[in-house]
Amino acid sequence: xxxxxxxxxxxxxxxxxxxxxxxxxxxxxxxxxxxxxxxxxxxxxxxxxxxxxxxxxxxxxxxxxxxxxxxxxxxxxxxxxxxxxxxxxxxxxxxxxxxxxxxxxxxxxxxxxxxxxxxxxxxxxxxxxxxxxxxxxxxxxxxxxxxxxxxxxxxxxxxxxxxxxxxxxxxxxxxxxxxxxxxxxxxxxxxxxxxxxxxxxxxxxxxxxxxxxxxxxxxxxxxxxxxxxxxxxxxxxxxxxxxxxxxxxxxxxxxxxxxxxxxxxxxxxxxxxxxxxxxxxxxxxxxxxxxxxxxx
Numbered sequence: 001x002x003x004x005x006x007x008x009x010x011x012x013x014x015x016x017x018x019x020x021x022x023x024x025x026x027x028x029x030x031x032x033x034x035x036x037x038x039x040x041x042x043x044x045x046x047x048x049x050x051x052x053x054x055x056x057x058x059x060x061x062x063x064x065x066x067x068x069x070x071x072x073x074x075x076x077x078x079x080x081x082x083x084x085x086x087x088x089x090x091x092x093x094x095x096x097x098x099x100x101x102x103x104x105x106x107x108x109x110x111x112x113x114x115x116x117x118x119x120x121x122x123x124x125x126x127x128x129x130x131x132x133x134x135x136x137x138x139x140x141x142x143x144x145x146x147x148x149x150x151x152x153x154x155x156x157x158x159x160x161x162x163x164x165x166x167x168x169x170x171x172x173x174x175x176x177x178x179x180x181x182x183x184x185x186x187x188x189x190x191x192x193x194x195x196x197x198x199x200x201x202x203x204x205x206x207x208x209x210x211x212x213x214x215x216x217x218x219x220x221x222x223x224x225x226x227x228x229x230x231x232x233x234x235x236x237x238x239x240x241x242x243x244x245x246x247x248x249x250x251x252x253x254x255x256x257x258x259x260x261x262x263x264x265x266x267x268x269x270x271x272x273x274x275x276x277x278x279x280x281x282x283x284x285x286x287x288x289x290x291x292x293x294x295x296x
Contacts, residue, residue: 050076050084054094055105064102092145092152092170095253107145107255108154108169129280130157133257137273140260142167142241144180145253149200151181164261165236173234176200176211179243180256182229186220187245187254193220228274232263240266244277257281 040049053074058065065073071081085103088094095106111127126143134141134157143155150172158166175181176197185193194213201210223229228244235241243258259266259273266273 047084050074050080051088054084054088055109058105064097064100064104066100066102070103089147092147092154092172095147106147106154111143111155127155130155130257133157133259133277133280134160136276137259137261139266140164140166140235142180142258142260143246144178144243144256144258146175146181146184147172149175149196149203151175151178151184151256153180159261165239167235167260174200174211176216177231178234179229179231179241180258182219182223182231183243183245183256184254185216186223186229190217193217226274227278228270230266230270235260238263242266242270242273244274246277246281 040046040053054070057070057073061073067078067082067085070076070085071078074081076084085094085096089096089103093106093108094103096103107126130141130143138160140159141157142153144151144153146152151174153167153169153171153173156167156169173181175184185196188196193216197211197213197216204210219229228242230240230242232238232240239260240263241258241260243256246255246257257277259277
């Protein structure tokens with residue numbers, strides 16, 4: 001069967017994000033349903049065409065795939081496929097499983113089109129949750145997930161006031177120094193944290209400060225006790241990010257949501273803000289309700 005016609009985009013990923021949309025089934029372990037893959041035409045920039053074909057490949061197989069599988073299916077040189085996938089991982093559009101040595105599109109793919117027509121933006125969906133949090137708080141709202149040794153912003157709702165600092169989707173912050181990263185680390189066992197910090201310090205450029213393991217472990221105990229993390233100066237001087245875990249994991253990977261704003265406002269309302277994230281996210285996971293938020 002030829003696949004010259006349109007193929008589905010990132011919609012199948014909605015079903016992978018357990019609890020994000022509340023519906024849909026996923027065919028697992030389906031192989032490429034094709035005999036030949038359409039060639040990139042002469043009027044198409046090859047690098048752009050290859051990026052889209054990789055995403056279409058995942059839309060077809062609906063599962064993770066190894067470098068060799070992708071290279072063979074698309075008839076790309078192994079070296080070119082590897083470079084392309086590394087770029088997509090770095091940008092946060094593809095996730096890499098180090099143990100399985102496999103790749104899979106990240107939740108950034110369906111979120112890209114959520115403003116057009118996607119289950120992620122329907123009642124109770126993830127994008128809707130972010131928008132509701134923004135309207136209720138009147139602050140910057142950031143969704144983050146882990147990407148290697150970084151916490152990466154994958155979805156951003158700008159603050160309503162142009163006087164407040166914003167953040168850019170795709171921005172990556174150190175997992176040991178950012179609010180979202182501290183929340184992610186707090187959910188890991190100590191031996192895993194130590195392993196990640198050793199990697200992080202080994203890759204830190206000369207002249208930059210290293211992560212103090214003892215201080216970090218103490219900070220993580222505080223984050224676990226409070227249920228959230230606050231970092232001042234992450235997005236702008238005298239501004240703070242408050243991050244809390246979102247109980248809606250994507251393919252087993254934890255998601256973190258954060259409020260950003262002037263440090264005095266965030267610090268004064270930190271317990272309330274964290275409680276609202278937990279409460280609203282729990283309702284989002286349990287029901288497609290879009291009940292209004294109130295910060296009291």
